[in-house]
Amino acid sequence: MKNRIIPYQNQIPNIAEDFSSFIPYTLQNAFSSPVILLENYIELFRQKEIEKAIEVKRAREKGYEDAIGRILENITKEINDYMELITRITDFVYEKVTKDFKDIKIIEARTNLYFGTKFIRVLFIVETEYERELELIKLFNEIKSIVLNKKNVISEIFVLNKKDTEIDNFSLEADYPFIRNFQKDKAD
């Protein structure tokens, strides 16, 4: 295929020169009239203002980008911290109960996520004798107190005993849709 740019190659430098000399040329001719000179200065000033405005806009956009970036970074960190705290609570309860309350079997931990409020609600589904639930509640109160004092986060931890009870899974899933199944973890 024939390169179409070749016939025009010799003309390119001339066109470039024309563009580069455009402003001095205009100014030289403007000396003929103070009004035209003033108008040209105004035009130059306007051009500069436009350039400045474009620069400001770009800087602002960059600033917005930076700010949005920082906000997203903070949100991601808050979400990660929130998720990590829930995971740590469930891990701690599971390890403590497995070690010190051998007659309590933890089936799963359920939660709902409240990123907007930073409020934590965890429900442990267990299988044990009724009177042992009180021991778990004592443990939960201690954990809630630590979470509040060390992390400034308000939490609620509940226990639901499966013993001789038919669980209403529909209500449970509606209120606590996220599950950590310890029995499955153990099997894996």
Next chain:
Amino acid sequence: MSDFIQHISHAKHNIDFLETFYPTYKSNDWAITVSFYSAVHIIEACIYKKEKINFKGEEKSIRHSDQLNLSAYVKEIKTHHVRRNLIVEENFKEIAYLFSSLYNESITARYKSYSYEKFKTDIIVKTAFNEIIKWFDKEFGKESQIKLTLNLK
């Protein structure tokens, strides 16, 4: 806002009602609900009486749990029970786990279709709730010359 006497009168009213149907064990879910709300009034009476409570080690002048400001910790609280529970856990430690067990049942009852066995109901009402009543009589009753009793035959 109810005062000490009004809260205790309401608690007594609920206890009287509880005593009428408890022995039949036909409405165990209601027995637990009535016990919990009686305990709520007992706790609010104690908060009113104390005038000053501790929250995270700082003294706060309040006369009702709703006056505890938690905006620094949580952006929105959907239930006022959260404030009361925090107050109980820090200020009334002796009965905190008993009150928490009543609250726990009020929250989780729906997941077991409000079905409670006799033995479990006794643990919640005859043990947990009754201990809260005894604690109230010991800590606040003598001073105010008010005695709460729970008679469940």
